[in-house]
Amino acid sequence: MKICIYGAGAIGGWIGVGLAQAGERLNVVARGATLEALQRDGLSLMRGDVRTRVPVNAVADPEALGVQDLVVIAVKAPALAGVAERIGPLIGADTIVLVAMNGVPWWFLEGGFGGPITGHRLAAVDPDGAIARAIPSRNVVGCVVHASCSLDAPGVVRHHFGNGLIIGEPSGEATPRVQKLLALLKSTGIDTTLSPQIQKDVWFKLWGNMTVNPISALTGCTTDLIMGDDYVRGFISAVMLEAKEIGRRIGIEITQSPEDRHEITKKLGAFKTSMLQDVEAGRSVELDALVTVVRELGELTAVATPFTDALLGLARLRTRQLGLY
Ligand SMILES: NC(=O)C1=CN([C@@H]2O[C@H](COP(=O)(O)OP(=O)(O)OC[C@H]3O[C@@H](n4cnc5c(N)ncnc54)[C@H](OP(=O)(O)O)[C@@H]3O)[C@@H](O)[C@H]2O)C=CC1
Ligand SMILES: CC(C)(CO)C(=O)C(=O)O
Known part of the structure; x- marks a missing residue:
């Protein structure tokens, strides 16, 4: 599988190390000190004094990677608009974009969810619709992170507690692709469950x-x-x-x-x-x-x-x- 982490900080790094340990080759889009550290030392996860280090293919420009099967976005919310501007080359018709972020996402009212306001664009999180245009909701799988991680240094993640992910299609359907993703994430050792309505x-x-x-x-x-x-x-x-x-x-x-x-x-x-x-x-x-x-x-x-x-x-x-x- 072609897998890319966009935002290899605490959560992206934690998920990324799990995926690499499960045998996946990992691409990463990063910048600045994180890019340098990843290219030099790979990506590390610290649990206590135990360090797990995995090699990654870290690049600054998404064009260098092309279309991916899975993109994990794990940036802080204010950085998302910047990611949306550059993510295009990674997304094809069948790409899954797993959004591992806190808060109400731009796709919240998609998939028929939201009762009387279903389909409404949320200006607070996507003011001009640029994020929804760049990352179509048909590509999105939602995610809630139940874990606490931080960064010891760029490219070096520290896991504190919690080991959970909840994932789900905005429509709530147990599609073949989300079941495949569930199996992949479970194979990383992260306790992953499939939600019938991820917005909840x-x-x-x-x-x-x-x-x-x-x-x-x-x-x-x-x-x-x-x-x-x-x-x-x-x-x-x-x-x-x-x-x-x-x-x-x-x-x-x-x-x-x-x-x-x-x-x-x-x-x-x-x-x-x-x-x-x-x-x-x-x-x-x-x-x-x-x-x-x-x-x-x-x-x-x-x-x-x-x-x-x-x-x-x-x-x-x-x-x-x-x-x-
Ligand atoms: N940490 C935690 O325990 C938890 C976090 N969350 C949520 O997960 C999401 C991610 O948080 P967290 O991992 O802590 O954040 P971090 O700040 O640790 O990681 C975000 C990463 O994204 C990178 N990034 C931001 N913008 C870009 C860009 N344009 N191009 C490339 N890389 C970029 C940052 O790089 P740079 O340093 O260069 O800016 C950084 O490495 C947030 O929504 C957070 O609330 C949810 C549950 C727990
Ligand atoms: C405080 C906590 C752990 C839960 O409410 C949280 O979500 C955060 O720190 O962002």
């Missing part, structure tokens, strides 16, 4: 991180402190109830209460969310994919979102001030 899994993950992530960016606090403050937890619950209602109107029933979900977040302990890590590292934040888009979905489904708006307003002020949004 996307939304459920978002239900947890659309609040704690921006609040951590605003306050600089770890998840234990955020969850430990009664007023902040109450505010988080109010935002979550808005998202729960939006979900209900587009076909996603969440049976949990916010308090049920807080119990899961509390288990993270003193965890720095990915958005807090981004802020501390001076990287652009995934605010639009996690929060702005929920506000947009609220407008589209006629759900008032005063708490989400407050969260978005405060978080964008802070991150704009820092030059990260």
Whole structure:
């Protein structure tokens, strides 16, 4: 199979090493220090002190690779528009594009999903439709990542905890191609499951991180402190109830209460969310994919979102001030 990782950071690197270990030859599109490191040393995954190193064919220009069978996109959301500008040569009629990213994706309302707003383009994540044009939804397989990884250095990924992927067609169908992809990912040792409606899994993950992530960016606090403050937890619950209602109107029933979900977040302990890590590292934040888009979905489904708006307003002020949004 021709496989390409576009975005060989923490998650792309973790999946990539798994694929290479399963016997696949790996292409990577990278840039700067990551490209140099991959060309020099290959791609490494650290588990404790154990290093697994695999060779990769790393290039700067997708033209050098041509059409792939599978492209894994694993960039932070603000980088996606840049990827869309250059990904064209990798995508043919039968290419699967596995989107391993957090937040609501541009293809969320595709495949007949979304009830009254099915097919709607989400301006918060794809303002002018350029991403959807570059990466047609017929090529997309959705993905939710349940794992925590980081980078020790360019090309050197560290796995912390979690080993799960949920994948699914936007249409929810168990097509032959998604079953083949499921088998491939399972062969890497990653616990991969096939979802009958991947948008529901996307939304459920978002239900947890659309609040704690921006609040951590605003306050600089770890998840234990955020969850430990009664007023902040109450505010988080109010935002979550808005998202729960939006979900209900587009076909996603969440049976949990916010308090049920807080119990899961509390288990993270003193965890720095990915958005807090981004802020501390001076990287652009995934605010639009996690929060702005929920506000947009609220407008589209006629759900008032005063708490989400407050969260978005405060978080964008802070991150704009820092030059990260
Ligand atoms: N890390 C985690 O534990 C988890 C992450 N996620 C989600 O997964 C997604 C990926 O996150 P993560 O792996 O942590 O991010 P990273 O920042 O570690 O990796 C992103 C990689 O993409 C590369 N990249 C960005 N733009 C381009 C481009 N135009 N061309 C080539 N390479 C590019 C970056 O390279 P460069 O350094 O050159 O910018 C970087 O190597 C995010 O949506 C995140 O929220 C989900 C669950 C857990
Ligand atoms: C906080 C956490 C782990 C779950 O809500 C998360 O999704 C993130 O850090 O991006």
